[in-house]
Amino acid sequence: MKYFQPQSVEEALELAYTSEATFLAGGTDLVLHMRTGKVQPLGLIDLGKISVLREIKEIEGSLEIGSMATFAELGKSELVFRKAHALWQACQTMGSPQIRNQATIGGNLGNCSPAADGLPALLALGAEVCLSTKAGNEILPLESLLSRTPLLEQGTLIRGFRIPINGQKSGFAKLGRRKALAIARLSVAVSVEMNGSRIDNVRVALGAVGRRAFLSEALGQELSGQELNNELLEKGVLEVQRIVREALGTRASAPYKRVAVAGVFREALATIIPEGGK
């Protein structure tokens, strides 16, 4: 197996084009999968030395996050705390301190576990993904990318994410078997725009309910443009339970998750409306 450590994005894309090698981000999933034989790459292109991919910055009304930003970096970023709160929350509970120091947000998407902690938050926040190949760049909504199979073609690099900054409020909650090191059994991220007591542009995303994290456009539309009160909250709870029931069908975890999602949904909303988190 070959191992490359490029210093620039251009070099990485050229290597991917010529070598059929796999991109390596933090490695906390890939190193494990290589060891168990689940993944057998022909070569590795380690993105760890490309500093431009680690940047977290605000540009022209957007929060731009490089794919190699670690969960620890995102979880300590003041900018992420203020402008992408759901993502900041997801970064606090993902894995353990050791894993957060190594694992990256781009790797979270590349590996695309059903329980990936970063993805529901990015979906709710309306993140776009920036992809690059040797042929050029593509920017598309994360939910569009997540509907593709395979997720990424050979040689496609996840460059980063772009989250619109429009005063949205967001929250994330996850259910795990314990606090630290727990793989999410269920996660919910919500983002809303507050207009007085009315909420607009509501986006609700779920994780660990099915093959990949997904955005429920129906639920978002249902809740948008309405007064935020207890009645609406209860309507949301019923609706999110219905979505989980439909998504999980007869799976063994379904009876548990469709009940549990009510609490996780309320908790995700707790940062947006503190009194709703009871």
Added chain:
Amino acid sequence: MIEIKLVVNEKPYNLNVEPSERLIDALRNRLGLLGTKEGCGEGECGACTIIMDGKTVNSCLVLAAQANGSVLTTIEGVGNRRSPHPVQKAFVEVGAVQCGFCTPGMVLSAKNLLDKNSHPSESEIGVAMSGNLCRCTGYDKILRAVKIAAEEGKQ
């Protein structure tokens, strides 16, 4: 094989490693630093914790090649029998060690916390130690030892 440069416990090394070789294997098998332990081998237990460029990582989930150019601290670089690190001293005083297998990782997580934050709160200690599992002590003595080490650092 690929050539990498590392600084481990303040000593520079040039190593030839396999592309798929994990950092823990390079440390143990090539450098003979057997203080770093492998517990679960999948990032759950934290026994293999080392400090890489000022951050704790699980050395079972990092490839040796990824560490190229990095500065590492393993348990061999933290105190010794004659002059133990305050964390090590507190672990011994409180009895935070039973079988000892998790101890190197525990000490490194605690040391790294105190290097960054000399006045940690109880919850900050809890978070910093949350990636290290111990099957013997029940954590109470370990958390108490970290607290004592922090208080000693203040004096």
